[in-house]
Amino acid sequence: MKPPAFDYAAPGSLDEALALLAAKRDGAKLLAGGQSFVPALNFRLARPELIIDLNRVPGLAGIRRDGDGGLLIGAMTRARAIERSEVVARSNPLLHSAIPWIAHVPIRNRGTIGGSLAHADPAAELPAIALACDAILVATGILGKRDIAARDFFLGVFTTALRAGEILTEIRFPAWPPNRRHGFAEFARRHGDFAIVGVAATIDVAADGAVGDARIVVFGAGDTPRRAREAEAALAGSHPDTGALQRAAALAANHVDPPSDHHASAEYRRELAGTLTRRVLEQALAPRARAA
Amino acid sequence: MSARHRIVLTVNGQRVERDVEARMTLADFLRESLDLTGTHLGCEHGACGACTVQLDGNSVRSCLIFAVQADGARVTTVEGLAVKGTLSVLQRSFQQHHALQCGFCTPGMLTTAQAMLAENPDPSAEEVRRAISGNLCRCTGYLPVVAAILDAAAQLRSEAA
Structure with a gap:
């Protein structure tokens, strides 16, 4: 339960971090909040030659609004800072409501948004939120920056579209339309554990109550978070009643192809995907949420 | 290396x-x-x-x-946490409420609770439970721990008033 030996560098600039990463390639790992990576080291599941600690790189943390009402969050921003941000609460209520589900306060005091996204745990909250919100993930390399859409970012368990030598530096959340409602739910045996299954949803509701764009993302039920597109399509354009929400939930359950493991069977996870989808749709469409 | x-x-x-x-x-x-x-x-x-x-x-x-x-x-x-060799209000409250049995989890409970009270001096019981949700006690001592933290919060508020 002690980490293996490694070389350690704490670069004081992004350029220095990129140069170190370029020089070492596969032998180097980036350290952000360390709340998943350090356990992996302690278990000796990871044995990097060099750890490049991003905690002393200036300019990677912070929350601000862009000119279009969207949200720019630096990759090294701690989950706790996002949780306590008034700006986030106002400009992305789904992100705001999901953060308290991540582990516990001492973990959120260290864990970062960029670290969680780059780690790409299939049961983690932030990848699902990024996907539901069409977030753009900004990857910086020696040759410059490129934007990666959340839908193209998560390739598999702990696998992302980041290339060797790239650092995830910023996450952009598009503006939140005033008619957008949201829901979030997950189930775990103890609060703060990784979700057995979770669901995040946004629903844009027109003045006459008709559903416009609907997003339903199921996580913990496959290699990556996934949109339940058939369920979304079934809701779009409708004035959903209880029966319609149940049908959408059934479509979401059918859509997932969950694993069986020591936490839960595939069948149990599929059932949860349906139940949680119905609950988050009810949350999103509840009259109280509508008034908010 | x-x-x-x-x-x-x-x-x-x-x-x-x-x-x-x-x-x-x-x-x-x-x-x-x-x-x-x-x-x-x-x-x-x-x-x-x-x-x-x-x-x-x-x-x-x-x-x-x-x-x-x-x-x-x-x-x-x-x-x-102790102030000049004297137990802090929170530590004394743990002692008075018997908020520990074996004591293994106690240091983590105390450091977590103290940081929480600095941010939120008047927590509800639910907020206290949430704050210590990441601190496992295997002697099943959560109820006295919650009582101790709430009592300490009340004492600290009346001291500050």
């Missing part, structure tokens, strides 16, 4: 300067280099909360931070 790094930090108000191997966790540094064995190590992967300390005022898992990362920081361990 085993290059040592010089670190200077403040632990419980005292300046500390040491050379550490990069792979030494803050928890092992506190326990082995500084003999501050009040910080307990349970799971060593962030799940049990026993090793919780305060880093620049925030509760963190000392098993998931390397000592080299604490260079320049201010660390408070359970040994730093």
